Amino acid sequence: MTYDLIDRTVRRANPVPDPARLDHKPPLALGAHAPEGLTMQLIERPTDQRPPDEGPRRSRWVVLAGAAAAVVVAFLVGMIVANRDAAPSAPADSIGPVETLDTAPPPEPTLLTRAMEFNPIPAGEYVIDTDGDPDSTLLATLTIEGDRWFAAQPGVGRDEPNGDYSFALLAAEVDRVNAAGCDTTRFIDERGGDLTQWTDVDGAGARQVAELLAGMPDVAVIDPVAEMTAFGYPAIHLTLGMPDCGQRDHGYIVWEGPTFGRNYDPGMTAEYWVLDVDGTTVLVEASWHADSLVEDRNALWDAIGTLEITP
Amino acid sequence: MGKDGHDERRIRFDRVWTDHHRHVLAYCLRRADRAVADDVCAEVFVVAWRRLDDVPEPPRTLPYLYGVAGRVLSNHRRSSRRRIRLDQRLRVVEPTLPGVAELNDDDRIVAAAVRGLRRLDREIVMLHAWEDLPHGDIAEIMGMSRAAVDQRLHRAYRLLERELARGLDRRAPDVPAAAGEGVA
Numbered sequence: 181m182t183y184d185l186i187d188r189t190v191r192r193a194n195p196v197p198d199p200a201r202l203d204h205k206p207p208l209a210l211g212a213h214a215p216e217g218l219t220m221q222l223i224e225r226p227t228d229q230r231p232p233d234e235g236p237r238r239s240r241w242v243v244l245a246g247a248a249a250a251v252v253v254a255f256l257v258g259m260i261v262a263n264r265d266a267a268p269s270a271p272a273d274s275i276g277p278v279e280t281l282d283t284a285p286p287p288e289p290t291l292l293t294r295a296m297e298f299n300p301i302p303a304g305e306y307v308i309d310t311d312g313d314p315d316s317t318l319l320a321t322l323t324i325e326g327d328r329w330f331a332a333q334p335g336v337g338r339d340e341p342n343g344d345y346s347f348a349l350l351a352a353e354v355d356r357v358n359a360a361g362c363d364t365t366r367f368i369d370e371r372g373g374d375l376t377q378w379t380d381v382d383g384a385g386a387r388q389v390a391e392l393l394a395g396m397p398d399v400a401v402i403d404p405v406a407e408m409t410a411f412g413y414p415a416i417h418l419t420l421g422m423p424d425c426g427q428r429d430h431g432y433i434v435w436e437g438p439t440f441g442r443n444y445d446p447g448m449t450a451e452y453w454v455l456d457v458d459g460t461t462v463l464v465e466a467s468w469h470a471d472s473l474v475e476d477r478n479a480l481w482d483a484i485g486t487l488e489i490t491p
Numbered sequence: 492m493g494k495d496g497h498d499e500r501r502i503r504f505d506r507v508w509t510d511h512h513r514h515v516l517a518y519c520l521r522r523a524d525r526a527v528a529d530d531v532c533a534e535v536f537v538v539a540w541r542r543l544d545d546v547p548e549p550p551r552t553l554p555y556l557y558g559v560a561g562r563v564l565s566n567h568r569r570s571s572r573r574r575i576r577l578d579q580r581l582r583v584v585e586p587t588l589p590g591v592a593e594l595n596d597d598d599r600i601v602a603a604a605v606r607g608l609r610r611l612d613r614e615i616v617m618l619h620a621w622e623d624l625p626h627g628d629i630a631e632i633m634g635m636s637r638a639a640v641d642q643r644l645h646r647a648y649r650l651l652e653r654e655l656a657r658g659l660d661r662r663a664p665d666v667p668a669a670a671g672e673g674v675a
Contacts, residue, residue: 186648186651186652186655187620187648189601189655190601190605190616190620190621190648190651191620191621191623192598192601193594193597193598193599193601193602193605194521194592194620194621195520195521195591195592195594195602195621196517196520196521196590196591196592196621197592198590199513199514199516199517199590200513200590201589201590202513202516202517202520202589202590202591203589203590408641408645409641410641410645411641412641417645478609481643481646484646485611485635485643485646
């Protein structure tokens, strides 16, 4: 089912396809008479005409009344605070925008560095330098929640409870793509990392990189190359299933950037958005194992939803 | 406020009400049953009246009202949670109101799949496909970046595709789709 078809399908299931056909008066009289009634309540409320305080006897009562009012206010504030602390958090399935009243300035995002690589990182906002070059300005920011995250200089990964790990989200400028699939993987295993089977894509456009990825001889193309807008930029999207070449320890290598090379276990799924960020090709990857937990996948999609690219 | 100011305020509110109340009600009916939708719709316009100076001019008016409606609906659901399981009611759209569609079996499966999405994804899909808003407006209502809306919508449609395939497969042996009505 294509994107357009699913879009048409969802639109067809609209319970109220034509609001103009709604012949209905809500119970609260907000029609032609509402402004008048509300005006009486909200605007034309009588002003306070109490005469000014004139005598010491009245002053004493005012002080007493004020003190009593202060006690009542303090009690009510205490109740409100207690209720707020005891109130459940916002329901996970509530509908509509999330209201946040937190006025404290957010903490500065943390730049992910090589020194942090593979170390655990706490929940928070992080900055990815997509090429590892501090002089370049192209950065990606993302926010992660929960625990079991670790840093990978062009992104973040997530430790899985079974002791394995799954790189969750990477954003990198890619230099090379594996041109020979399993053959290159075996070649590297046997020859100690000779990269002569690779295709240099430094400076290549998004479509070229995407087509090279999709054209790798042993991968399963789950989602073919398709143009879309992603993260605010023109993008080519594709999803690949990684082959079993007999590799171990994430040994099937697919792409390399200036700071990172990406290898996969058999059966892993990798979803790519190859972005054209004002002329620079940036690969955003989300990947997971076939048996990754739903919790981990949800955390992955939540993190992807926060990703922003700054040229 | 003088009489002229009062009249101007009334005229403006009447215009906001006349131009948009059906759309706001439709928004509510897509997300809640009729009784809740009525209450929420009314409350949206009470808020609009109280904060009329904050209500932007068209074409920004409707996205603003949708944003208010989302918050009012969210508050309504939270406050009602202790009394009833509103979740159960929220999944029902009564087809008795003129303008509310009678969905066929396939469309019911689609609507159910949409309502089964995660909260933010569901709202983005509904705002995109049912309120027919551009992504920039959705981003503003949701308080997220345009890129996040793009991404979440794409992801949600992928999930819907899989859910629909499963849902229609499950339904197929019992309730055959009428000719031409199947979801591809």
